[in-house]
Amino acid sequence: MPGTCVVGLQWGDEAKGKIVDLLGDQNDFVVRFNGGANAGHTVVWGDRKFALSLLPTGVLKPHVQSVIGNGVVVYPPRFIEEVDKLRAVGIPVGANLMVSNHAHVIFPYHMEEERLAEANVDAKLGTTGRGIGPCYQDKVGRRNAVRVGELLRPDHLRERLRQIVPFKNRLMHAHCADASAEPKAFDANRLCDEYLGYAETLKPHVCDTARVLHEAFAAGKNVLFEAAQGSLLDVDHGTFPYVTSSSSLPSGIWSGSGVPSRAVTRIIGIVKAYTSRVGRGPFPTELDDGPTGIGERIRQIGREFGTVTGRPRRTGWFDSIAVKYTATLAGVDEITVMLLDVLSGLPELKLGIGYDLDGERITHFPSDSYDLERCKPIYETMPGWSEDITKVKTLAGLPTAARRYVDRIGEMVGKKISFVSIGPDRDQTIHLS
Ligand code: GDP
Ligand code: IMO
Ligand code: MG
Numbered sequence: 001m002p003g004t005c006v007v008g009l010q011w012g013d014e015a016k017g018k019i020v021d022l023l024g025d026q027n028d029f030v031v032r033f034n035g036g037a038n039a040g041h042t043v044v045w046g047d048r049k050f051a052l053s054l055l056p057t058g059v060l061k062p063h064v065q066s067v068i069g070n071g072v073v074v075y076p077p078r079f080i081e082e083v084d085k086l087r088a089v090g091i092p093v094g095a096n097l098m099v100s101n102h103a104h105v106i107f108p109y110h111m112e113e114e115r116l117a118e119a120n121v122d123a124k125l126g127t128t129g130r131g132i133g134p135c136y137q138d139k140v141g142r143r144n145a146v147r148v149g150e151l152l153r154p155d156h157l158r159e160r161l162r163q164i165v166p167f168k169n170r171l172m173h174a175h176c177a178d179a180s181a182e183p184k185a186f187d188a189n190r191l192c193d194e195y196l197g198y199a200e201t202l203k204p205h206v207c208d209t210a211r212v213l214h215e216a217f218a219a220g221k222n223v224l225f226e227a228a229q230g231s232l233l234d235v236d237h238g239t240f241p242y243v244t245s246s247s248s249l250p251s252g253i254w255s256g257s258g259v260p261s262r263a264v265t266r267i268i269g270i271v272k273a274y275t276s277r278v279g280r281g282p283f284p285t286e287l288d289d290g291p292t293g294i295g296e297r298i299r300q301i302g303r304e305f306g307t308v309t310g311r312p313r314r315t316g317w318f319d320s321i322a323v324k325y326t327a328t329l330a331g332v333d334e335i336t337v338m339l340l341d342v343l344s345g346l347p348e349l350k351l352g353i354g355y356d357l358d359g360e361r362i363t364h365f366p367s368d369s370y371d372l373e374r375c376k377p378i379y380e381t382m383p384g385w386s387e388d389i390t391k392v393k394t395l396a397g398l399p400t401a402a403r404r405y406v407d408r409i410g411e412m413v414g415k416k417i418s419f420v421s422i423g424p425d426r427d428q429t430i431h432l433s
Contacts, residue, residue: 002265003224003225003259004222005253005267006224006226007231007268008229008230009230009330010275011232012039012277013307014338015339015421016041016227018043019336021043021057021426023224026222028065028221029065029224030058030064030066030223031056031213031223031225031226032054033069033253034072034256035228036073036135036228037054037128037130037308038132038228038229038308039052040052040053040306041226041228043057045426052082054075054079055079055082056226059086059096060091062091062096065098065212066096066098067100067212069103070102070209070258071252072100073103073104073105073131073136074099074103075106076151079201080202098205098212100207101147101148101149101207102147102149103148104138105146105195106131106135107146107195109165113134113168113175114131117175124280125279125280126278126280133244136246137245144168148206151195151196152202157192157195157196158188162188169183169185172185225257225264227248228246228248229246231326231329234248235248237249239281239372242279250267267332268333269326269327269332269334269413270336270338271336272337273337273338273340273343274298274302274318274342275316275317277316278309281369282373282375283314283316284375284376285350287316295315295316298343299315317377319351320412321363322365323413334416335418337409337419337420337421338419338421340406341388341389343402344387344388344389345384345386348381349381349382350379351409353380357375385401387402416433419432
């Protein structure tokens, strides 16, 4: 069964969008199975640049069926805005985009709940503010959740919101009892009217996407699963509690799309040639070396600013221990090394090969974030290169030091490398398999 998964092996933003776009040509379906508009996947075609947040990257290609699976949390205004933006630049979006009737709906009160939670400095996680966590909380709690399919039943939706909204208002008010900021209050009827309006636009796209995918597999179609976020943000296996609220590993495919895991026969792990992270949480190889340091240089050259929030991303050296851990968890067959060009011009490069944890040298990734926070990185140093590599077409065309660096990453992670990326454009890619 020809299923492929593209999954980030760090803390997100590994340039998954670029690889999904490249592989899109060989696939009939592109499926999102986790997260929501907290993702920001960038695709560059010459002078055209697209940033997709909620929609699968496949939507840029009208011949590909794009599926928002049941594991995704959908904010309808964002869905409509993204579709409109694509249409405005000449990308047709119609029957090629499907949304699961079982996906859960994000309401403005989810964003307000998140705002209030993040206002507590002690409990702040540095989330994207898109209502992701509160919506998944409601999904797991069941009583206050609304699925996309329910938006298409007006009377039912009104009744549900009349139960949920006053409860949410009371909850947020209690949450804020001793805080200075008053929570916003929501009106069930007004919210219902607003969402019934969105439902009209969503309706032609809503269906039982699990059934569609089962039929696709039965017909021998090629299906590509586009994981959002990164494996270290996975709610179970990531650096908890500094994670997102969904399963960003390929294990999320089964629950988040209804496709059994054995249908996925190729798993491609995406890594940057260094590491970045947005939001709070441990990051042992972080380069926190000031405005003239290497961390800032990587941030500027790699344009490491959040696609969704614009926040500066934290940057640091490649951490082979972290990536070995996630490559194992994700069951990857191969990896791709992205943004290699960003490291050009550095006299030497460091690769994390272990940690010092309370005086003891360890070479495994501590599954406990509080231990990870105390880990000091142990590095191997390699020579850098000064040449511009952004126009190189083959591995042999790379400077020796760059080639050695890439080989060393493959060796450390223990996986073959299938693509090396040396610029944002789809043409700036070295294909190795
Ligand atoms: P995603 O969330 O994993 O899809 O990654 P993002 O799109 O959030 O971030 C990756 C960023 O790197 C985007 O701005 C891409 O256009 C850019 N990019 C992708 N590949 C390369 C590369 O090889 N070199 C450089 N310099 N930029 C790249
Ligand atoms: P893509 O798909 C990078 C981070 C947030 C925050 C944490 C929880 O573009 O790689 P959330 O809003 O999900 O509750 O925030 O997760 N985060 C991402 N970081 N790339 C992403 O997506 C992310 N999605 C969420 O910054 O630290
Ligand atoms: Mg991103």
